[in-house]
Amino acid sequence: MYDLLHPVMRASAVLGGPSLEAYLLARHRAIDARLERAIQDHAVTQVIEVAAGLSPRGWRFASRYGERVTYIEADLPAMAARKRRALERIGSLSDHHRVVELDALAGSDPSDPASLAAVAAQLDGDRGVAIITEGLVGYLPTDAMLAMWSRFAATLSGFPSSCYISDLHLGSVANPAVHAFRVALSAFVRGRVYLHFDDAADAEARLRECGFATASVRPAGQLVTLPGDPGSTLAHILEASTR
Numbered sequence: 001m002y003d004l005l006h007p008v009m010r011a012s013a014v015l016g017g018p019s020l021e022a023y024l025l026a027r028h029r030a031i032d033a034r035l036e037r038a039i040q041d042h043a044v045t046q047v048i049e050v051a052a053g054l055s056p057r058g059w060r061f062a063s064r065y066g067e068r069v070t071y072i073e074a075d076l077p078a079m080a081a082r083k084r085r086a087l088e089r090i091g092s093l094s095d096h097h098r099v100v101e102l103d104a105l106a107g108s109d110p111s112d113p114a115s116l117a118a119v120a121a122q123l124d125g126d127r128g129v130a131i132i133t134e135g136l137v138g139y140l141p142t143d144a145m146l147a148m149w150s151r152f153a154a155t156l157s158g159f160p161s162s163c164y165i166s167d168l169h170l171g172s173v174a175n176p177a178v179h180a181f182r183v184a185l186s187a188f189v190r191g192r193v194y195l196h197f198d199d200a201a202d203a204e205a206r207l208r209e210c211g212f213a214t215a216s217v218r219p220a221g222q223l224v225t226l227p228g229d230p231g232s233t234l235a236h237i238l239e240a241s242t243r
């Protein structure tokens with residue numbers, strides 16, 4: 001889909017409109033920046049990236065932090081197998097950089113090996129944890145996403161320090177180009193793409209209802225320096241903590 005849209009995006013960028021690449025880079029870099037900060041300032045040394053897909057973040061963080069950080073990349077079985085093969089080829093897998101099967105929609109029964117609870121049980125309970133999602137919540141119905149957020153909060157509350165970092169689409173920044181893109185994306189993934197919240201305050205309130213003590217939703221441009229492409233202003237990043 002990215003390749004198909006490339007000519008349209010080039011034209012949009014030339015005319016001063018948003019581009020998909022700028023949007024994707026903005027959210028990716030902003031999540032990187034907040035995770036780095038969590039590692040450096042908040043004693044996070046364990047990361048579970050839920051729905052990691054083929055994102056290179058785990059490889060980059062594993063290369064940068066080595067044994068100081070345990071990075072677990074989690075996805076559904078087929079994608080987890082594909083990612084494991086890719087990381088094996090790169091030579092990045094170790095005790096500190098693993099790929100596991102996890103279903104973000106699985107309940108909180110730790111006897112289910114695909115549950116977050118089972119994956120979190122493998123971590124050191126005396127060290128801080130970050131959960132990351134990127135490019136996931138827009139594909140989940142609101143009820144399923146809220147239930148997942150509640151499981152994230154319950155899991156993270158068992159660790160001495162924690163944060164959840166994710167991208168989030170807000171209705172208030174959705175212009176006609178964004179709506180057209182959502183329609184195209186829905187057709188491409190053969191499923192609905194959701195805009196769960198109109199604004200940041202709405203999303204922050206729901207995160208607190210799900211069990212997080214603090215929550216903020218900010219434009220990616222407030223968190224990291226971005227190029228001038230308007231696509232970068234469409235990305236929002238949520239950060240939530242149970243302490």
Ligand SMILES: C[S@@+](CC[C@H](N)C(=O)[O-])C[C@H]1O[C@@H](n2cnc3c(N)ncnc32)[C@H](O)[C@@H]1O
Nearest residue numbers: 051052053055075076079102103104105134135
């Ligand atoms: C759009 S991709 C995003 C991948 C990656 N986070 C990135 O930003 O490049 C969505 C990912 O979500 C994964 N996914 C979808 N449903 C999931 C579920 N229920 N549990 C875990 N992963 C899921 C897919 O396998 C895919 O890797």
